[in-house]
Amino acid sequence: MGRLSNTWSLAKVSWSVLKKDRELLWMPVLSFLASAVVIVVVIGLTFVTLSTESTHDQTTMEFNPAMIVVYVLAAMVLGVIAVFFNGALVAGAHERLTGGDPTVRSAIGRAFARIGGLVPWAIITTTVGLVLQALRDRAGWLGRIVTHMLEMAWEVVTFLTVPAIVIDNVGAIEGLKRSASLLRNTWGENIAARVGFGLLGFVLIIPAAVVAGLFIASGWTVLMAIGIIAAAAWVAVVMVVLTALNAVFQTALYLYATTGMPPTGFEQAPLEQTFVHK
Template structure:
């Protein structure tokens, strides 16, 4: 079965699951509302403490702003991962014959909270490293492929390897960063 056929089958199964449990649509909405509350809290704390005072330019941003940013980035990432885990738990409950509710899905995700927090830490760390490398391409070497930055152009390859360029496999970002996936919730 081809990639498109698998995607289409998964889409149809997801849609039928969603029609059975419209209540699970509240999980992404709750996630978004929680993220907005976290962003508002970060802004209030940042402005009250003066951490975001950039009157001296971007170079003068205090270390406390970086720490505050990392803390709130982790909390936001953990929130998204938690609600994704809850959605997966609800879908799993439906597929195994149960009748999931928002409460039962969130309870199942809460029972796996240490694993979900670990996954959030991994997700945040990889995201920050990739962003750092994307903004400073010289650190990874002149011809390094950094996902999201585009491939190495033919003109950038050493002269002796230009004729081999067409035979090199193209690796997509999701294949280059393939990880087994979030911890199983179920």
Template sequence: MGRLSNTWHLTKVSWSLLKKDRELLWLPVISGLVIVALLLVFLVASLTTGGIEVDEGSEGFGGIAIVLGVVFTFAATGTGVFFEGALVAGAYDRMTGGDPTVRSAIGKATARLPSLLGWAIVSATVGMLLRALEERLPWLARILLWFVEAAWAIATYLVVPAIMIDDYRPIASIKHSASLVRKTWGENIISSAGFGLLGILLMLPAILIGVVIAAIVPGFIGIVIGGAIGIAGVVAVLVVVSALSIYFKTALYVYATDGSVLGGFDGDQMRNTFRAKRQR
């Protein structure tokens, strides 16, 4: 209960900050739209070049589709990292007394573009290598690989804030993030998981409403309306929760780096989240 209470408090503080910058919610929206557009381009390009075979008896994905898939992975990861960096910039600006806008946040992310893209390349490459290994390993080895994936995700949790706030280069940002996680023993991930749980809880009403409408309204129209409402609700929750988690991550990074508590977060709550053993 203490952990849940702590996460709820930090969520409320993150929301109080995000309410001042509602326009920044467009950043994850734009990111998602760009990724969807990239996916459509990938599918069209694969179909038109014969990379994806749709004839009966075909084997599915060809070499061209694999190449295009790699390109899409890099492009999609780069898009996600860039807009996460923009949101970190906006969050940090708000926490340090600024008044961020979508333009100012994107401008600051653009200034860090080489480092953000460098990290995106590393992240996408590691992800693809792990996926390739997973497909070739027996189930017992896959379990061990899942631990490796989790360790990588934890170690790199604070990479984007390190790039955006302290101008770390990609490799240095990974080392810095890993050192902060070691110092705090990674307990920040518990709070991050709390945001995931919050997202699931908030999605349930939207899904339930969609199901009820689909059941009440007869025919295909009911399915369409109910489905649209459910999907819209889920997307809205994902956008808000992802923004809240990045605001929180930004504050956590600053606290882990120099002990500063920004944006109205409570020092005791931050210490409970990290349980860092600092050198005073």
């Protein structure tokens, strides 16, 4: 219960910071919209390819080398989009936590200024993700467990990479080294806090699932549609807010880990319990 209480306290403090700059919530929205465009384009290319090769056998269509290249490139672009807007969120959070008043323009502008570090990092982390996914798809149950553990370890080690790139203006490799160094030189409950944010999201999504279930159980088409739409909208809002909260937490944690002092707005937050120095 102590871990969950700690996470809830951090979430509340992060929200109190985010409330001062709610326009930063546009970052996850813009990221989603940009990603949706890429996905639609890929689906369109896939449809066109399947249509033009309709006279070929199924095996040929499934292993079309050109489409494999398209899928890999699309994954890279999606990775760049995700990392870029995460960087913009971190930039906005950093500006607020250091006494500034960020805007969407200032946050995106700073992310663009760090594009030389963010894009290479997006390519690196996307490549690692694709490799782990390929291994998981070809592995047995034990292999899947191992790859999941490797994926979790990678996420923990790289958790502070984007803040390092954005705040200290370093490259992707140096940002990764700093993130790993902070993990190696400190210990605490940062992992528990991250899991806690995930649990918080799960708890917040439960009402949407209940409402959707009740409306679907009614058997009325109109109510079913309303329930599904309302649930989807609620889940989208939860995801947007949690993404922004996570970026605020990332930024605050990086500032605390590198300076030893809680940033503005986190003076009363239990950061010392989240990332305790050895």
